[in-house]
Amino acid sequence: MNFFKSAQPPPIPAEPVAEALNHTVHPFYPLGVEIVNYLANEKDVIQLLTSFASLVGSILLVSWYGATKFAPHLKASDQLAVLWFVLCGMIHFFFEGYFSYNHTRMGPAQDLFGQLWKEYALSDSRYLTSDPFVLCMETITAIFWGPLSFVMVYFIITSHRYRYPLQAIVSLGQIYGDVLYYATCLFDHYHKSLSYCRPEAYYFWFYFFFMNFIWIVIPSSLLYDSIRTTGKAFKALERMSNSLKTNGVSQKSTANGHIKNA
Amino acid sequence: MNFFKSAQPPPIPAEPVAEALNHTVHPFYPLGVEIVNYLANEKDVIQLLTSFASLVGSILLVSWYGATKFAPHLKASDQLAVLWFVLCGMIHFFFEGYFSYNHTRMGPAQDLFGQLWKEYALSDSRYLTSDPFVLCMETITAIFWGPLSFVMVYFIITSHRYRYPLQAIVSLGQIYGDVLYYATCLFDHYHKSLSYCRPEAYYFWFYFFFMNFIWIVIPSSLLYDSIRTTGKAFKALERMSNSLKTNGVSQKSTANGHIKNA
Numbered sequence: 166m167n168f169f170k171s172a173q174p175p176p177i178p179a180e181p182v183a184e185a186l187n188h189t190v191h192p193f194y195p196l197g198v199e200i201v202n203y204l205a206n207e208k209d210v211i212q213l214l215t216s217f218a219s220l221v222g223s224i225l226l227v228s229w230y231g232a233t234k235f236a237p238h239l240k241a242s243d244q245l246a247v248l249w250f251v252l253c254g255m256i257h258f259f260f261e262g263y264f265s266y267n268h269t270r271m272g273p274a275q276d277l278f279g280q281l282w283k284e285y286a287l288s289d290s291r292y293l294t295s296d297p298f299v300l301c302m303e304t305i306t307a308i309f310w311g312p313l314s315f316v317m318v319y320f321i322i323t324s325h326r327y328r329y330p331l332q333a334i335v336s337l338g339q340i341y342g343d344v345l346y347y348a349t350c351l352f353d354h355y356h357k358s359l360s361y362c363r364p365e366a367y368y369f370w371f372y373f374f375f376m377n378f379i380w381i382v383i384p385s386s387l388l389y390d391s392i393r394t395t396g397k398a399f400k401a402l403e404r405m406s407n408s409l410k411t412n413g414v415s416q417k418s419t420a421n422g423h424i425k426n427a
Numbered sequence: 428m429n430f431f432k433s434a435q436p437p438p439i440p441a442e443p444v445a446e447a448l449n450h451t452v453h454p455f456y457p458l459g460v461e462i463v464n465y466l467a468n469e470k471d472v473i474q475l476l477t478s479f480a481s482l483v484g485s486i487l488l489v490s491w492y493g494a495t496k497f498a499p500h501l502k503a504s505d506q507l508a509v510l511w512f513v514l515c516g517m518i519h520f521f522f523e524g525y526f527s528y529n530h531t532r533m534g535p536a537q538d539l540f541g542q543l544w545k546e547y548a549l550s551d552s553r554y555l556t557s558d559p560f561v562l563c564m565e566t567i568t569a570i571f572w573g574p575l576s577f578v579m580v581y582f583i584i585t586s587h588r589y590r591y592p593l594q595a596i597v598s599l600g601q602i603y604g605d606v607l608y609y610a611t612c613l614f615d616h617y618h619k620s621l622s623y624c625r626p627e628a629y630y631f632w633f634y635f636f637f638m639n640f641i642w643i644v645i646p647s648s649l650l651y652d653s654i655r656t657t658g659k660a661f662k663a664l665e666r667m668s669n670s671l672k673t674n675g676v677s678q679k680s681t682a683n684g685h686i687k688n689a
Binding site: 295297298301302305324328329330333334338342344345348349353356357388391392395396397398399401402403405 | 589596
């Protein structure tokens with residue numbers, strides 16, 4: 166601006182100038198990043214967080230009611246897994262699918278999901294700039310991990326033989342996507358001094374770190390559960406097979422014991 | 428250049444000019460992308476491809492010798508799986524690990540791996556520009572899928588109870604990384620008209636498409652094998668458990684049959 170110091174520019178407020186230059190004033194980082202046709206959210210942050218929490222709460226309540234009513238035989242950990250995968254299915258398919266489908270129209274969006282994404286994007290503006298990695302990862306999440314989460318619900322309720330392989334696949338998919346999500350962002354931050362997150366700790370720690378960390382912790386626990394249970398099944402099968410083959414009838418009860426422990 | 432048509436610039440060759448401007452002339456796309464301290468490869472493409480093929484051939488030969496000598500009990504498909512995972516372990520850990528470790532020094536590299544990467548980068552210049560996604564994906568591949576491929580070799584040879592869970596994990600990790608690799612590149616090509624690949628068909632179809640497609644096809648087959656085998660194991664366990672519990676000794680042979688079929 167020093168070039169025009171002596172030119173005495175007319176007192177035009179910042180926003181129209183920015184608009185005239187085909188840029189919009191916005192709160193996202195890095196400063197100056199282009200957000201196409203940006204419009205500020207109509208709802209405030211309290212309204213948005215309340216809406217999101219209500220949605221999540223409703224999904225969990227309905228799932229819990231469904232699980233206890235239609236699958237009362239499930240043990241507690243499996244009921245929790247049902248709740249988790251219903252929530253994942255809804256968030257992956259509808260919320261992340263919304264972003265994947267509308268990634269070029271995020272800036273001006275004023276529907277609930279659009280405003281929620283714009284609030285979240287204060288911690289990661291890549292959601293408003295069609296970042297190739299974020300878009301591809303979210304698209305795979307919406308197309309694969311979303312519907313497969315619903316399949317997981319069915320598999321848990323029916324004790325399906327493919328329950329544990331699918332549980333490992335969906336959980337690893339979530340973990341890998343999430344680790345890459347963190348890693349690409351932190352690499353740009355530390356190596357290229359390019360931050361997509363506003364400087365306030367709230368955005369980094371609550372939106373960026375914590376909200377995504379949930380998809381590291383729970384899938385890791387479910388992946389571990391899947392590996393352990395599958396390993397136990399193969400061990401039980403091997404022992405039983407050996408017992409029955411080598412010792413005949415006398416080993417039946419031992420072999421049966423192994424199955425029960427599996 | 429039309430701007431300077433009448434200025435008769437001194438006859439300086441292109442390269443020193445580019446160097447003076449802190450840019451180097453290079454064959455990578457998109458045109459003008461900055462490759463820090465680029466030096467052309469000392470070996471030609473025939474020498475590089477021969478070296479790479481010899482390396483891969485040696486690894487496969489030694490693995491095949493080792494598998495037939497030390498694990499002759501393995502069925503053919505498991506021997507092939509051993510060869511595959513030795514190759515994956517070597518490529519992921521050493522070759523992709525080289526890139527991950529040296530990503531800031533790729534432009535001038537003249538050792539064999541450096542030159543191989545520069546030849547490959549003709550199909551994807553992101554390997555010479557520390558692209559965040561490519562770097563993070565390759566780092567995860569080198570750190571996790573590389574060593575875990577070697578663990579897989581041990582698990583296959585010992586018929587370990589965790590063989591099939593780990594086979595699913597490594598294979599899905601390879602597939603997901605590869606799908607994201609294709610997807611981010613094609614998105615930039617079609618959506619942002621930004622191509623990282625030279626225009627010659629050879630680079631796109633042989634280097635970019637075919638060389639990576641191997642890591643879609645074989646891991647998909649191994650993932651399928653893992654899911655199917657695990658499903659069979661759970662089914663066999665369930666049937667055997669039911670048979671033994673409800674019918675007692677008379678069902679022993681049937682249950683045993685189920686294990687054998689699993």
